[in-house]
Amino acid sequence: MAKIKVDVKGQTCPVPLVECRKALRKASTGDIVEIEGTHPASKKEIPMAVKALGYKIVSIEEEGSTWKIKICKE
Amino acid sequence: MEDKDMQGINPQKQNKATIIVHSGDMDKMYSALIIGNGALSMGMEVSLYFTFFGLQRLKKGGLEKGSLSKRHMMGLGKMMIKKKMEKANVASLEKMITDFKELGGKILACDMTMEVMGVKREDLRQDLISDYCSVGTYIQEAMESRITLFI
Numbered sequence: 766m767a768k769i770k771v772d773v774k775g776q777t778c779p780v781p782l783v784e785c786r787k788a789l790r791k792a793s794t795g796d797i798v799e800i801e802g803t804h805p806a807s808k809k810e811i812p813m814a815v816k817a818l819g820y821k822i823v824s825i826e827e828e829g830s831t832w833k834i835k836i837c838k839e
Numbered sequence: 840m841e842d843k844d845m846q847g848i849n850p851q852k853q854n855k856a857t858i859i860v861h862s863g864d865m866d867k868m869y870s871a872l873i874i875g876n877g878a879l880s881m882g883m884e885v886s887l888y889f890t891f892f893g894l895q896r897l898k899k900g901g902l903e904k905g906s907l908s909k910r911h912m913m914g915l916g917k918m919m920i921k922k923k924m925e926k927a928n929v930a931s932l933e934k935m936i937t938d939f940k941e942l943g944g945k946i947l948a949c950d951m952t953m954e955v956m957g958v959k960r961e962d963l964r965q966d967l968i969s970d971y972c973s974v975g976t977y978i979q980e981a982m983e984s985r986i987t988l989f990i
Contacts, residue, residue: 779876783938786880818882
């Protein structure tokens with residue numbers, strides 16, 4: 766089970782969502798995708814996409830204006 | 840009563856968005872590609888139908904050539920918006936169309952527009968285009984779509 770890190774800090778719509786999807790497509794079952802960004806709306810929208818795709822949110826952390834979302838490709 | 844012919848539509852395939860890209864304006868190209876990429880990112884299938892002025896953007900070197908739909912001011916408005924977009928770190932149309940293809944999005948070119956406007960296949964970026972078609976293909980896909988837009 767690999768851990769894939771995606772850095773979209775400073776990126777705006779739709780890049781965080783698109784990069785998240787690209788990483789999830791490349792990931793294998795059981796892998797963790799960890800995406801870190803600053804675009805406020807994406808913090809809400811990435812979990813929406815994860816739910817629509819049928820994957821699992823492991824955690825959502827926030828520090829200042831930076832958020833980190835961990836997703837498990839089940 | 841539901842038309843009997845409508846029963847042939849596969850409900851499994853309804854997680855789809857079809858967008859007609861009729862305008863070649865720069866801002867509307869952004870709208871089409873942002874929505875298309877967003878839908879792909881959320882697990883939908885997406886088809887973009889490029890027709891009329893939209894099709895001009897699929898010409899070699901044509902993607903970024905559209906004017907602004909409002910306040911273009913002979914290019915000055917577009918220049919100002921481009922500067923602001925750069926400052927906000929908005930991705931280029933080239934990145935968006937590359938991502939769109941990578942995520943499995945389909946790009947369709949309208950063959951009637953090609954005939955009317957004298958556009959040949961070799962004038963277009965054939966690497967991006969999945970198929971050349973007309974209205975029947977759009978309607979077929981639109982019938983199976985939850986989202987259809989005309990931009």
